[in-house]
Amino acid sequence: MLTGVTMAGSLVGDRIGGTRGDAERRARRFATRELRPRRTMVALTTALGVTGIAGAAAVELLAVALGTGLHPVPGAEENLSRLRTLPWGDPRVRAAAGGMVLAGLVLLAAALPGRTRGVPLAGADPCLAGVLxxxxxxxxxxxxxxxxxxxxxxxxxxxxxxxxxxxxxxxxxxxxxxxxxxxxxxxxxxxxxxxxxxxxxxxxxxxxxxx
Amino acid sequence: MRIPLAATGAVLAGCGLLALRLGDADPARPVRDPALDRFAAVHGWFLPALAGLAEIVAFAGTLWLMVQLRTLVERWRPDVDRATRVRARAGALRLRQEARALAGVRDVRVRLTGSLDRPRLIVTVVCAGDTDLGEVYGALGAGALTRYRGTVELPDLPVVVRFRLVFRSAAPEPDVTAAV
Missing domain, CATH: 3.30.70.1350 (Cation efflux protein, cytoplasmic domain)
Structure with missing residues (x-):
């Protein structure tokens, strides 16, 4: 009888311990996710750049495709004509290409999870994250x-x-x-x-x- | 929000590397190759397809921009209904009072952010430098925040508690060097 009670107590204890451990694990996951850097400004700037450049390219290409003879984007005509004579080996082209690689690597680095904003605090509430x-x-x-x-x-x-x-x-x-x-x-x-x-x-x- | 960043970064780095490689392979070749103009003149679908692709990218960029702006705005003004806003104000008042009563807590700021679908509560707790943060954090989680969730009727409201510490300006250490 005593053994049965002890076993039952042990099972309840294990269950409570397991639930608490599970809650702590979920709390840890929540804290890590919530406190991850958001990179809002990087994302906002990139989104603005992508929208602007792709939008300008689309308008310009459509104008050419429709044969209007117009260049809606200011300065596009001069730049496109200059690209006819500018070789791939030109230092300016190579510098621009190097800048693109660098910017791409910066964006890839920004996409990594990174370290948390501050030191997460210990807790067992899976919807609560504390940070110092x-x-x-x-x-x-x-x-x-x-x-x-x-x-x-x-x-x-x-x-x-x-x-x-x-x-x-x-x-x-x-x-x-x-x-x-x-x-x-x-x-x-x-x-x-x-x-x-x-x-x-x-x-x-x-x-x-x-x- | 990291996937579009990674995709843009990968495309940018890939194009840059390709341009560098072309510069190494055939440095005298012009960037706007006449062969490309000839190809576009022969194949009528080429330019409209390119324009369509640019449109799709621009549309995706616009959507991304809207999501970013919405997140930014919701951080300061939550997208919740009037009733929730009123309940949140009452709950914040009570939360501030209860938190300020805890040992070591100097000031508390409460801000509900996000939307009704994805709400967040940001609580900034300013404490004295030697406060037992574990105790304050535990007391907030077990009492005041649970009551706040009940008040705003969002039982699973995710909460982020940011602790800030303030220190008294230290008194100058007496110079006892000569006495030692």
Missing amino acids: RRRDLRRTLADAARGVPGIVRVRVWGPWPGVGMVVVASTRFRNRANIAELVRGAVEVRLRRAAPLVPPPVTVRLTCRRD
Whole structure:
């Protein structure tokens, strides 16, 4: 009987744990999707360019196809005549082609998912995404490190993928003793309070007085 | 919105590479080859087909532009009915009050964006630098935001909470170097 109750409790526990894990996974997916950079300005500029250039080309081509003898797009006639004499090897043509390749690569890079806007926070609501600016995370960690007695200057770098946060602190003491551990402890406590979705590892570099 | 960007980028880079290759292969050949003019003169379908293709691209570009502009406008003015707008205003007021009562929270801004089909709530929470963000975030998710969703009658409303931290200007560290 006791074994049956324990088994049932274990099954319910597994079920609750599974549901919570599933919710956290969905929350993580939602946060990643929501906080992905939108590239609105790049997309808006590109859409405007595509519409303008393709529209002008369509109007010009239709005018030629219909045999109207008109060039509705200003400057099109001169440019089209110039292309009759301009060779592919001309430096201007090559520069334009190089610019096209570069612009294309920039657009392809912009289409990549990229890193999230800010540091996503941990949560279990699949329709809720929390985010903290990277700059604010650095500032709050620096604030925590500055609270350790003897620390006079702190710079925080990151978070970088694979590296995490790097805290560079200076103490006014000549003997570093366990100050680095105290700084690490203070920073890690503050990091837990910030509750990032993926807590970055913390590296502390301490410099002390040399005179 | 990334697929049109990638497609435009690929086409642009491909055309650029082709032009560079043509420049290497036959640098003296003019860009507007007379052979192309002759081909267009012989085949009457060529120019209208090219014009049709340009029209299709221009139409796709216009659609893309409209979607972008709509997204941009809806970020500031949600495309929702009047009743939802009124409910959202009441909900935002309550949400702001409840959030401000949480420890460390200094200010709260609430903005409903998107349309009724794809609504989004953007909540900006300004907190003191040492605030327990995990606690504030959990309390918002468990209480105030659930009530907001109930008020606007959108139970699955996606919410993005942006935290901003403010720090007191630090007092200057006493110079004790000489005493050590």
